[in-house]
Amino acid sequence: MSVAAPPPKAAGRGTPPPRTARARKAALGLDGGTWFLLLPALIPILVLSVGPLLYGVSLAFTDAQAGRTEPTEFVGLANLADLRHDTLFWESFRIGLVWAVSVTALQFVLALGLALLLNQNLRFRWFARTLALVPWAMPEVVVGIMWRLVYHQDAGILNETLSRLHLIDDNVGWLTSLSLALPAVIAVGVWAGLPQTTVVLLAGLQNVPYELKEAAALDGAGLWRxxxxxxxxxxxxxVIAITALNFIWNFNSFSLVFVLTQGGPGGETRLPMLFAYEEAFAYGQYGYAAAMGLAMIAVIAVFLTLFLRRRLKEEAS
Amino acid sequence: MSGPTSLRTRRAAGRTGQYLALLAYLVFLAFPLVWLVSTAFKSPQELGRIDPTWIPQDPTLENFRAAFDAQPLLRSAGNSLLVAGSAAVIAVALAVPAAYAMVRKRSKITTAATGWILVSQMFPFVLIIIPLFMLLKEARMIDSLAGLVLVYVVWNLPFSLWMLQGYVKAVPVSLEEAAAVDGAGRLRTLVSVVLPLLTPGLVATLMFSFVTAWNEFFFALVLLKSPENQTMSVILTQFLGAEGVVDLGPLAAAATLATIPSLLFFALLQRRLVSGMLAGAVKG
Incomplete structure (x- = not known):
């Protein structure tokens, strides 16, 4: 029962010992003791995460509804076919993509700038670092409420500041205007996600070997070079890892926009998750909502394939 | 163009530019926060003014009292504390042995588990919450804090496993080998050699799980029905809706209060968080 037995594939530890029955079993799977360690975490994951997820995927092919007495029936691709003709759904997806791409891109650009600054030997750097973490710690609901106060048409600081600077004449309804609501919500998304991206990029920057930069500087390379x-x-x-993750998180995001606008005005900020939530828990259309979930996964998969493949090609060339 | 003076001026100009950029970031990050806190301390008269000011001229705690009167804040804070606390403790207790096994015993199953941690990040919550909702309904655990704890445990497990794996990797195998040579059994080795060394990582993971659950909104919104069961983030949204200018004060006050626990924990685990996130990513 030695814990420290080298793993079967460990290289450079001399010749492997002759295989006993237990070693063979360990090479295939795991011994009893390891199962004992793994099971407490594996069971809840299987029962409450893997299982429900598979069930959720299967629901997309049924007519499951809330509070129905007759049994649920398998309807094949009917839900997906309905989705194809659902203009509201396409609109919601378009908004979701605009939101996810803009937030991810702006987050990255701003976070990279901030990380580069924080990596410099500036005064007040500790203060900026601390402050930059605050949005990360805040509950999304609080972030939403806070920005509602900032954007408030009559008592918000944004309108007050802009009119003092004579940039606007009348108070703007940031979250109620059809054309401004989405950009306003995107700004909040960027604010809320900036810290995490900055922290990750900063950690990446700190791993850049200093000698290399110094050598390049001695060779006369400018800042940009x-x-x-x-x-x-x-x-x-x-960069690739955090951008891909950010896109997924942003595309799946819910709470922030739910608190800010509830998808309004006129559905201008109704992200796919808000739409699916309404479908499932306001109208009880479980099957249809699950089909929307599937469509969301498809979008994410396509994005990841395009994004990562291009990166991999760049890497190869 | 060349010469030490011009170089120095250019350096100085660069520095100034950097400080200006940093200032712009600080303003962008801080101004909503300042506005939130300032609104929380303003009197109703001051909130009604047509030319709002940054700093409350006559700071008052009136809004906090009004917030407690308007919604069952204390009760919901208690619920949040209970749910987030239990979910964090249970998730970490389940994750420690598993993370240990995943680091020390590479096999197909542990690889699959690691894969699942990553894949589970990709799925939209709808696909999980609908079946979970139906499942918990069958088990009569809708609108119960126990049901929510269950969901949060599963929600917290992937990231807890991720963070803890990093900390386990940092424990030298030679120490365990030494303990085994000294005749300590497997369990003994785990409890008296590995666990003490893991404590800082454990605390960080606990705090992070707690903050995640405390801040969570979507699952609580879907799963909890009765007012007395609501968690803090759901109660906060009860303030929304028909908000007159005067109601903004209590709203801001309640929102400020709800942030304090998360901020506190984040302040404590600031350093560990970054290393923890990256630790899981470093090759084993």
Missing amino acids: RFTTVTWPAIKPV
């Missing part, structure tokens, strides 16, 4: 030839290649893997 040093960035493109030394810094960027070093942080690229981190």
Whole structure:
């Protein structure tokens, strides 16, 4: 029962000992003790995460509804066919994509700028670092409420500041205007997601070898050249990982916009998750909502494939 | 163009530019926060003014009292504390042995588990919440805090496993080997050698799980029905809706209060969080 037995594939530890029955079993799967360690976490994951997820996927092919007495029936692709003709759904997806792409892109650009600054030896850096973490710690509901106060048409600080600077004449209804609601909500999304991206990029920057930068500087490379030839290649893997994750998180996001606008005005900020939530828990259309969930996964999968493949190709060339 | 003076001026100009950029970031990050806190301390008269001010001229705690009167804040804070606390403790208790096994015993199952941690991040919550809702309804656990704890445990497990794996990797195998040579059994090794070394990582993971559950809104919104069961984030949205200018004060006050526990924990785990997130990612 030695815990420290080297794993079967460990290399460089001399010749492998002759295989006993237990070693063979360990090579295939796991011994009893390891199962004992894994099961407490595996069972809840299987029962409450893997299982429901598979069930949820299967619901997309049924006519499951809330509070129905007759048994649910298998309807094949009917839900997906309905989705194809649902203009509200397409509109919601368009909004979801605009939201996810804009928030992810702005988050990345702003976070990279902030991370580069925080990586410099500036005064008040500790203060900026601390402050930059605050949005991350805040509940999304509070972030939403806070920005409602900022955007408030009559008593909000944004209108007050802009009119003092004579940039606007009348108070603007940021969250109630058809054309401004989505950009206003995107700004909040960027604010809320900035810290996490900054922290990850900063960690990446701190791993860039200092000697390399110094050598490039001695060779007469300017700031921009040093960035493109030394810094960027070093942080690229981190950039790809955090951007892909941010896109997924943003596309699936719910709470922030739910609190800010509830999808309004006129559905202008109704992200796919808000739409699916209404469908499932306001109208009780479980099957249809599950089909929307499937469509969302498809979008994410397509995005990831395009995004990662391009990156991989760049890497290869 | 060349010469030490011009170089120095250019450096100085660059520095100034950097400080200006940093200032712009600070303003962007801080101004909504300042506005929230300032609104929380304003009197109803001051909130009604047509030219709002940044700093309350006559700070008052009136809004906090009004917030407690308007909604069952204390009760919901208690609910949140209970749910987030239990979910964090249970998730970490389940995750420690599993994370240990996943690091020390590589096999197909542990690889699959790691894969699942990553894949589970991709799925929209709708696909999980509908079946869970139906499942919990069958088990009569809708509108119960126990049901929510269950959901949060599963919700917290992937990230807890991720963070803890990083901390387990940092424990030298040689220590365990030494304990085994000294005749300590497997359980003994785990409890008296590995666990003490894991404590800082454990605390960080606990705090992070707690904050995640405390801040969570979607599952609580769907699963809880009766007012006395609501958690803090759901209660906060009860303030929304028909908000007159005067109601903004209590809203801001309640929102400020709801942030304090998360901020406190984040302040404590600031450093560990970054290393923890990346630790899981470093190759084993």
